[in-house]
Amino acid sequence: xxxxxxxxxxxxxxxxxxxxxxxxxxxxxxxxxxxxxxxxxxxxxxxxxxxxxxxxxxxxxxxxxxxxxxxxxxxxxxxxxxxxxxxxxxxxxxxxxxxxxxxxxxxxxxxxxxxxxxxxxxxxxxxxxxxxxxxxxxxxxxxxxxxxxxxxxxxxxxxxxxxxxxxxxxxxxxxxxxxxxxxxxxxxxxxxxxxxxxxxxxxxxxxxxxxxxxxxxxxxxxxxxxxxxxxxxxxxxxxxxxxxxxxxxxxxxxxxxxxxxxxxxxxxxxxxxxxxxxxxxxxxxxxxxxxxxxxxxxxxxxxxxxxxxxxxxxxxxxxxxxxxxxxxxxxxxxxxxxxxxxxxxxxxxxxxxxxxxxxxxxxxxx
Amino acid sequence: xxxxxxxxxxxxxxxxxxxxxxxxxxxxxxxxxxxxxxxxxxxxxxxxxxxxxxxxxxxxxxxxxxxxxxxxxxxxxxxxxxxxxxxxxxxxxxxxxxxxxxxxxxxxxxxxxxxxxxxxxxxxxxxxxxxxxxxxxxxxxxxxxxxxxxxxxxxxxxxxxxxxxxxxxxxxxxxxxxxxxxxxxxxxxxxxxxxxxxxxxxxxxxxxxxxxxxxxxxxxxxxxxxxxxxxxxxxxxxxxxxxxxxxxxxxxxxxxxxxxxxxxxxxxxxxxxxxxxxxxxxxxxxxxxxxxxxxxxxxxxxxxxxxxxxxxxxxxxxxxxxxxxxxxxxxxxxxxxxxxxxxxxxxx
Numbered sequence: 001x002x003x004x005x006x007x008x009x010x011x012x013x014x015x016x017x018x019x020x021x022x023x024x025x026x027x028x029x030x031x032x033x034x035x036x037x038x039x040x041x042x043x044x045x046x047x048x049x050x051x052x053x054x055x056x057x058x059x060x061x062x063x064x065x066x067x068x069x070x071x072x073x074x075x076x077x078x079x080x081x082x083x084x085x086x087x088x089x090x091x092x093x094x095x096x097x098x099x100x101x102x103x104x105x106x107x108x109x110x111x112x113x114x115x116x117x118x119x120x121x122x123x124x125x126x127x128x129x130x131x132x133x134x135x136x137x138x139x140x141x142x143x144x145x146x147x148x149x150x151x152x153x154x155x156x157x158x159x160x161x162x163x164x165x166x167x168x169x170x171x172x173x174x175x176x177x178x179x180x181x182x183x184x185x186x187x188x189x190x191x192x193x194x195x196x197x198x199x200x201x202x203x204x205x206x207x208x209x210x211x212x213x214x215x216x217x218x219x220x221x222x223x224x225x226x227x228x229x230x231x232x233x234x235x236x237x238x239x240x241x242x243x244x245x246x247x248x249x250x251x252x253x254x255x256x257x258x259x260x261x262x263x264x265x266x267x268x269x270x271x272x273x274x275x276x277x278x279x280x281x282x283x284x285x286x287x288x289x290x291x292x293x294x295x296x297x298x299x300x301x302x303x304x305x306x307x308x309x310x311x312x313x314x315x316x317x318x319x320x321x322x323x324x325x326x327x328x329x330x331x332x333x334x335x336x337x338x339x340x341x342x343x344x345x346x347x348x349x350x351x352x353x354x355x356x357x358x359x360x361x362x363x364x365x366x
Numbered sequence: 367x368x369x370x371x372x373x374x375x376x377x378x379x380x381x382x383x384x385x386x387x388x389x390x391x392x393x394x395x396x397x398x399x400x401x402x403x404x405x406x407x408x409x410x411x412x413x414x415x416x417x418x419x420x421x422x423x424x425x426x427x428x429x430x431x432x433x434x435x436x437x438x439x440x441x442x443x444x445x446x447x448x449x450x451x452x453x454x455x456x457x458x459x460x461x462x463x464x465x466x467x468x469x470x471x472x473x474x475x476x477x478x479x480x481x482x483x484x485x486x487x488x489x490x491x492x493x494x495x496x497x498x499x500x501x502x503x504x505x506x507x508x509x510x511x512x513x514x515x516x517x518x519x520x521x522x523x524x525x526x527x528x529x530x531x532x533x534x535x536x537x538x539x540x541x542x543x544x545x546x547x548x549x550x551x552x553x554x555x556x557x558x559x560x561x562x563x564x565x566x567x568x569x570x571x572x573x574x575x576x577x578x579x580x581x582x583x584x585x586x587x588x589x590x591x592x593x594x595x596x597x598x599x600x601x602x603x604x605x606x607x608x609x610x611x612x613x614x615x616x617x618x619x620x621x622x623x624x625x626x627x628x629x630x631x632x633x634x635x636x637x638x639x640x641x642x643x644x645x646x647x648x649x650x651x652x653x654x655x656x657x658x659x660x661x662x663x664x665x666x667x668x669x670x671x672x673x674x675x676x677x678x679x680x681x682x683x684x685x686x687x688x689x690x691x692x693x694x695x696x697x698x699x700x701x702x703x704x705x706x707x708x709x710x711x712x713x714x
Contacts, residue, residue, distance in 0.1 A: 053473075057474065060498070067472070070472060073473070176550075183460075203494050203498055275487045284459070
């Protein structure tokens, strides 16, 4: 009797056990997917908030509207997450390589301020001109700042934590000095671009959310479908082995910081356009949210593991937790405690999981 | 997979905050409003989202108290339940404020009352709210380019000039002075600093050694004063465009009232010992309680009574000195400040 035979009942129909076995690869694949846990919790939170949020009467239509499950709140929540999430994609690539970038918030501020100052001076005639110039400046500053971080990490051979801690202050200081502390208003065309409704209707602004999805997809493609992405994993997984296998580690390291700078520049372009002004204190403390998004998304701080999609989901989850505190009318000061607890528990569970896996491996070898 | 575990951790962490007590918005006033014609239960509530700059700054907690008091009083008078939804971020952040305006509108707030950390950042969100039929009023720090219907607060430039004029008088028109300026992005504080400088220019013996910005927390402010004092031992006076540094007690011992004089904006209970000791002989108080109280009253004037509200409602600062310490202390106690020192209440 073969294994296949054992799955058939005497009448020749598949038994329950056989059906379960046939489904199990799909279910197993789903359960094993990196995104499953995060998506489950996000869906759980969405349902929880929809049920508990209560409702209000819409002033315009006179109809009852759920306080959470409405297009405005959902897109607003995604928009709030998008600026962290875009930066988190870059930060995750750095973390996978075994590095860390504490300067992303300052890169965001400097890119925004540089963009504001250039637009104030250049004032290009057409609306599109301002958007293009703003984009070029923000991205260029992001790339330059990332290249500076990478070059210093490689050339000075100092731990990236220290280098980016230093550049975090330096870059914000440059933003402060160059803007003289002013809040700089951006041209309307920048706001129209970032807040384009794309046909969804007034006060619905999906552009940041769409950019977040596109950048996360590009990040995932880079990491998992390109040779350069594999090199990043190799570097973070085992730097010595990567060196002996002939990888040019310095180039890879500079590359990951450039990508982190690029995503910070893109986030600055979108965020500044969305809110309509820039200042040197923009994104203060955001580096912690960005790193938290990466960690909650499964990135290992020692390198070698992480996912761009998960980083985005991590950012969405953190913003959703923040949103839920307000929607459920909990004391908003619990926000920091809750996010802090989530990060600590996530990392502790991660380490416990790694120890457990190592023990199982050792037992298998015996 | 860590992501699965991280997700579970997030759920567990969320549960740490406990469960909500009800489905609908909890009235900040905490009590059901009394009726005065019509059934309040049947009346459609008016929900006002209040977004101050920072929930750790005592002046905004006082403003919240003022708003809640007005909501309670006006609920009784109008028969309409008025709810204050406190959406102030823990730290100053114009971007978070903009997000909270959008959140308030999405959740059906009838009006927004805001003190802007960064006018440029919140102008778009204010305009969006107004476009969706939610009127916005500013207090303390304005967003003049936005479509808000009214602003309530002091004339900041004039207030800065008053601070410097008082300090110049105390110093006999000569000496080196410093400006303590708070957050460099707050437009109201910048205008006050401009006022201080323009008034100082009228006093030839007064030399401003610098304008010092800092995070708007009492400890950061006090530390900045001490740092600057160590670097410039010959400072004779401080023009403080906000009272942050005097919310601590440390300067009572670190500064000598015979050598240094302070004139500061605000006069909350924790600042009053500085007046008594003579270190800050003059405080120019903004009635922060009235920010919330008058703000809510004006919003109800517009929404409920359909009255016209002026675009700018001026607040006059109150001059607090050793002569007026008693009456000001009693006023603070009347506004609900429990921490006013008892000995000041007994003064004339």
